[in-house]
Amino acid sequence: MSRRIQKIDAMEILDSRGNPTIRTTIVLEDGTAASAAVPSGASTGENEALELRDGDKRRYGGKGVLKAVRNVNETIAPRLVGMDVTRQQEIDRFLVELDGTETKKKLGANAILSVSMAAARAAAAAVGLPLYAYLGGVQANRLPVPMMNILNGGAHADSSVDFQEFMVMPVGAPTFAEALRYGAETFHALKAILKERGSATAVGDEGGFAPKDLRSNEEPCRLIVEAIERAGYRPGQDVAIALDPAASSFGDRGTYRLARSGEGEKSREEMVELFRDWASRYPIVSIEDGLGENDWEGFRMLTEALGDKVQIVGDDIFVTNPRFIRRGIAEGTANAVLIKLNQIGTVSETVDAIRLCREAGWNYVVSHRSGETEDAFIADFTVAMDGRQIKTGSASRSERLAKYNRLMEIERELGPAARFENPFRKG
Numbered sequence: 001m002s003r004r005i006q007k008i009d010a011m012e013i014l015d016s017r018g019n020p021t022i023r024t025t026i027v028l029e030d031g032t033a034a035s036a037a038v039p040s041g042a043s044t045g046e047n048e049a050l051e052l053r054d055g056d057k058r059r060y061g062g063k064g065v066l067k068a069v070r071n072v073n074e075t076i077a078p079r080l081v082g083m084d085v086t087r088q089q090e091i092d093r094f095l096v097e098l099d100g101t102e103t104k105k106k107l108g109a110n111a112i113l114s115v116s117m118a119a120a121r122a123a124a125a126a127v128g129l130p131l132y133a134y135l136g137g138v139q140a141n142r143l144p145v146p147m148m149n150i151l152n153g154g155a156h157a158d159s160s161v162d163f164q165e166f167m168v169m170p171v172g173a174p175t176f177a178e179a180l181r182y183g184a185e186t187f188h189a190l191k192a193i194l195k196e197r198g199s200a201t202a203v204g205d206e207g208g209f210a211p212k213d214l215r216s217n218e219e220p221c222r223l224i225v226e227a228i229e230r231a232g233y234r235p236g237q238d239v240a241i242a243l244d245p246a247a248s249s250f251g252d253r254g255t256y257r258l259a260r261s262g263e264g265e266k267s268r269e270e271m272v273e274l275f276r277d278w279a280s281r282y283p284i285v286s287i288e289d290g291l292g293e294n295d296w297e298g299f300r301m302l303t304e305a306l307g308d309k310v311q312i313v314g315d316d317i318f319v320t321n322p323r324f325i326r327r328g329i330a331e332g333t334a335n336a337v338l339i340k341l342n343q344i345g346t347v348s349e350t351v352d353a354i355r356l357c358r359e360a361g362w363n364y365v366v367s368h369r370s371g372e373t374e375d376a377f378i379a380d381f382t383v384a385m386d387g388r389q390i391k392t393g394s395a396s397r398s399e400r401l402a403k404y405n406r407l408m409e410i411e412r413e414l415g416p417a418a419r420f421e422n423p424f425r426k427g
């Protein structure tokens with residue numbers, strides 16, 4: 001059966017914020033067809049690969065992606081037709097070279113990634129394997145612990161907190177499906193607590209609650225501990241807390257302005273002290289982007305202060321780019337990397353970023369974007385990469401549940417071979 005590419009067809013679709021994004025379908029000579037859709041961030045890192053948008057204000061306020069669609073259909077497609085779709089690295093290298101820019105700004109990282117992901121999916125279908133097994137081989141049998149964002153702030157909601165994400169991690173669950181249940185029950189308990197207080201229970205972009213009446217950035221931690229207990233779990237042992245303040249959105253280079261909560265300005269030293277204090281009082285196991293994307297010194301200080309107890313994750317600072325991750329490893333900037341395929345723009349380069357983490361003994365967390373689609377690629381990708389953590393929103397909003405539900409399906413499919421364990425347990 002021929003695994004050669006016969007046709008590539010991209011189109012504009014909408015993401016979970018109602019903004020345009022791109023979906024590409026690859027059809028092989030043997031008739032196999034597979035599609036992939038690309039997500040989009042709101043609190044993007046300044047060094048991310050470029051998401052090409054039309055800029056025509058008459059369509060979606062300039063956010064259309066027809067140029068990216070055209071780049072796939074008119075520039076990429078004719079050159080890839082006839083190629084063996086299982087040659088992922090060759091396809092990705094070809095796409096990178098065809099673009100020829102550092103940030104993929106010529107063709108657009110959204111255009112390029114849609115082809116790269118669709119190729120992986122078409123190849124998996126052609127060889128008759130689930131995507132996780134195709135990309136990960138026989139060892140791809142570990143399910144990740146979900147990081148479920150149950151309270152939203154910052155760039156993802158009009159709530160009264162500056163910090164973007166307050167997540168629960170069911171680290172004590174025995175299986176992925178049980179972890180999801182612990183997380184969903186904690187989400188429901190938090191809803192009940194917010195209702196009792198008279199707070200709003202509408203949700204933000206990633207499906208976490210977004211109340212406007214919280215008076216500090218710390219209050220969500222207190223409420224979440226209460227929710228964990230009310231759901232019948234032990235804070236820290238069964239369900240822990242992970243944070244993504246996304247600090248670049250409220251400061252950088254050493255000064256942080258906590259305006260929404262009215263907590264005022266903080267230096268990098270004060271931010272590090274805040275996290276040290278919180279980590280001593282709450283069951284916090286992971287802090288992502290506690291400092292801004294250019295505050296390498298602040299990151300290093302936080303890692304020095306807490307890195308032996310808490311996972312320090314770099315998102316905006318590393319942008320899934322091996323160049324920045326290498327610097328981080330050399331300088332002790334963090335001990336983990338957030339992995340987002342569209343920050344770098346091809347499947348192969350994302351795998352390279354993960355390989356670097358593994359070699360350095362760093363953790364890595366595969367992540368959704370705040371503007372998502374129903375595409376569950378990252379669920380399979382996480383299992384393929386033996387990723388032990390996935391961050392993909394709360395237990396509400398179907399674009400987030402598409403990933404969690406796919407992981408339940410994978411766990412069921414793997415049967416007794418499925419593994420699941422607390423990524424922070426020592427020894």
Ligand SMILES: C=C(OP(=O)(O)O)C(=O)O
Pocket residue numbers: 040041042043044045244246315338367368369370371
């Ligand atoms: C998922 C995130 O948000 P966005 O997609 O808006 O960058 C994040 O900051 O980790």
Ligand SMILES: [Mg+2]
Pocket residue numbers: 244246288289315316338
């Ligand atoms: Mg982040």
